[in-house]
Each structure stands twice: as C-alpha cells, then as structure tokens.
Amino acid sequence: MAEQYTEIITGEVAIITILQSLMDARTVCTMEIPRTKHSWITMLLEVQEIKNSYYLLIDKVTGFELALSRYPDRGVSLEFMDKGGVPCRFNTKVIAVHPKDILSELPEVIHRIQRRQYFRIDALLGTEITFRIGPSEERGRERVKNFSAGGMAFILGKALKFKVGDLLNDIHLTVLEGTGSIDFHIPQAAVRRIEERSPYAGDKTLCAIEFLEITKETRNHLMSYAFKQQRVVIQRLGR
Numbered sequence: 001m002a003e004q005y006t007e008i009i010t011g012e013v014a015i016i017t018i019l020q021s022l023m024d025a026r027t028v029c030t031m032e033i034p035r036t037k038h039s040w041i042t043m044l045l046e047v048q049e050i051k052n053s054y055y056l057l058i059d060k061v062t063g064f065e066l067a068l069s070r071y072p073d074r075g076v077s078l079e080f081m082d083k084g085g086v087p088c089r090f091n092t093k094v095i096a097v098h099p100k101d102i103l104s105e106l107p108e109v110i111h112r113i114q115r116r117q118y119f120r121i122d123a124l125l126g127t128e129i130t131f132r133i134g135p136s137e138e139r140g141r142e143r144v145k146n147f148s149a150g151g152m153a154f155i156l157g158k159a160l161k162f163k164v165g166d167l168l169n170d171i172h173l174t175v176l177e178g179t180g181s182i183d184f185h186i187p188q189a190a191v192r193r194i195e196e197r198s199p200y201a202g203d204k205t206l207c208a209i210e211f212l213e214i215t216k217e218t219r220n221h222l223m224s225y226a227f228k229q230q231r232v233v234i235q236r237l238g239r
Contacts, residue, residue: 007112016047016054018088018110022080023047029080031058034091038067044078045101056092058102065097076104087113120148121226124176129154131168131189142207147173149222151189151210162207166191175225184222187213 009018022029023044032039040061048055058078068074074094082088090107097103123144129152130141142154152173156162171186193208211219 009110009112010108012054012106015107015110018082019044019047019056019106021083025083027080029078031061031064031076031078033067033071034075034077036067036071038063040064042078047106048103054106055095056104056106058104060097060099060101064102068094068097082112089113120146121229122146123152124229126181127173127175129171129173131171133160133168135169144173145206147175147222148226149211149214149219151192151208153193153195153206153208156194156205156207160207162191162194164191164194167212168209173222177225182221182225184218186211186218189213 009015023046026043029042029044030039031042040063042061043059045057045059048057068076075091076094077089077091079087079089088110090110092104092107095103095105123146127144127147128141129144130139132139140157140160142157142160144152144154146153168189168191169187171189173184173186175182175184189209189211191207192210193206195206195208
C-alpha cells in the first residue's frame with residue numbers, strides 16, 4: 001500500500017490561483033463544521049476583494065446558517081480534489097451568511113494529501129546499506145528495514161547520531177536475489193526523519209532517507225525489484 005504525505009501550500013497568490021482553478025472548473029467541494037456531523041456539498045463562487053483584503057464566497061446550502069449558529073468560532077473545513085486527482089483540504093472562518101452565498105476569510109493554508117510516488121517494501125533479512133557520512137571517508141553499515149525507489153529506512157546503530165537534513169554519500173544498498181545479492185549505488189541522500197523507539201522495549205531507532213542523486217537506470221532497476229518482491233508477497237498471502 002502506498003504511503004501518504006501532506007504538501008502544505010501557503011501564500012496569497014498561490015492560494016488564490018488554486019481556488020480560482022476550482023471555480024473555473026466548477027469543482028464540487030465537501031464543506032463541514034469540524035468535529036460535528038454537519039456536512040454539505042457545495043461549490044466555490046468567487047474570490048472577492050474588500051478594502052484591500054481578499055475573501056472567499058461559497059455557495060449557500062440549506063440548513064447551514066442554523067447549524068453554524070451553534071458554534072461560536074464559525075470555523076468550517078472544505079475538501080476537494082484538484083485537477084490531478086489529489087485530495088485537498090483547507091479551513092476558513094465564516095464572516096457572514098447571505099441569502100445566496102457564504103462570505104468567509106481567504107484560507108491561509110491548503111493541504112494536499114498525496115500518495116508517495118514509489119511503493120515501499122519491507123526488506124528481507126540480510127538487506128543492508130553502507131554509506132559515507134557527510135564529506136568524510138568514514139563508512140557506516142546498517143540493517144535496512146524497508147525501501148523504495150525514492151528512499152529507505154534503516155536501523156540506526158548506537159554509534160551514529162544523525163539529524164534531519166544530514167547528507168549521506170556513496171550509498172550502496174545490497175538486497176538479496178535468489179542465492180546471491182544485488183548492489184544498488186545511490187550517490188547521495190538526505191536524512192528526512194529520525195524515529196526514536198523505546199529502549200525499554202528493545203526497539204531500535206529508525207533513520208529514513210530520501211535519495212537526492214540516483215540514475216534513471218538504477219531507479220528503474222529498484223522499482224522492478226520492488227514490484228517483483230511485492231508480487232512474491234501477494235502470491236504467498238494468496239495461498
């Protein structure tokens with residue numbers, strides 16, 4: 001199953017551009033009062049400038065004004081699919097409810113919830129990574145937990161201390177294939193997440209990295225290997 005991550009879009013120009021594209025396409029949205037059962041189907045009508053500030057006009061829906069009156073913060077959440085089919089969400093505060101539309105603040109942030117581009121698979125026992133730490137010639141060797149054509153997560157040894165943003169160079173990912181192994185070379189990657197586990201439970205710290213430099217041939221080879229292993233797992237589960 002593909003993982004998900006959230007892209008955060010900010011800035012007045014970027015926000016207005018996205019909202020305008022929804023209006024031009026007459027995209028249907030779901031509007032709800034957060035943490036309640038109140039939900040409606042509606043559309044965005046216009047981005048309106050009032051006294052040098054921008055506001056959003058939303059198509060009015062039946063029962064909205066009465067429901068909103070019960071919640072003093074007057075906050076609503078809207079969700080829609082962008083033209084690429086990616087689900088997006090934003091929050092806004094209602095300023096006024098008119099006979100035909102709802103006037104609200106221009107959202108400050110739009111969240112795009114995306115699926116990762118590459119499948120991530122659990123590594124077989126014996127899969128490992130070796131790398132140079134930063135600009136030094138010192139090399140590390142660790143056990144890989146999972147990987148994809150875009151990055152991997154490995155068990156971080158006690159002697160290594162990484163932080164988000166650190167660079168790893170001259171990386172070699174060694175995976176098992178039949179009775180042998182395959183070596184994938186990745187010139188550079190960056191640490192994207194450090195996941196501390198409980199030492200009392202015997203858990204190990206995980207380090208997740210994203211590949212910054214990788215040849216198209218290597219990436220395609222990794223993707224083929226990942227899909228092949230995924231098919232093997234599916235076949236085993238189907239028996």
